[in-house]
Amino acid sequence: MPEDIRERSFKFAIRVLKLCKELPKDEINRILINQVARSSTSIGANLEEAQGANTRPEFVNCTNIAKKEARETRYWLLIIAEVNPQFKERMQEIIEESEAIVKILTASIKKLRTRKDF
DSSP, X not given: OOTHHHHHHHHHHHHHHHHHHHSOOOHHHHHHHHHHHHHHHHHHHHHHHXXXXXXXXXXXXXXXXXXXXXXXXXXXXXXXXXXXXXXXXXXXXXXXXXXXXXXHHHHHXXXXXXXXXX
């Protein structure tokens, strides 16, 4: 797995949380903020957990969970952008970063499943 993905996911989570602080705190956004805050921070948390894995399957599983959380985060970001059109253009870069993280993790998992060493 690319070593910088852990740092990248950390920086991504911080960007998402900062965005959340700027969003209007209405009834709908509170729900969306809670969801995206949880999923975005879970990406890096699962990658950190993978670093402590004792077995290859455990490492792959944690990395796969991180990928699922990245996909979920992208989903919430897309909803936030639609519900808050005034933020839509500003959010394009962060949505693209979520897509890049999904691609990196997908490629890493495929590579891990084909390699013989650990």
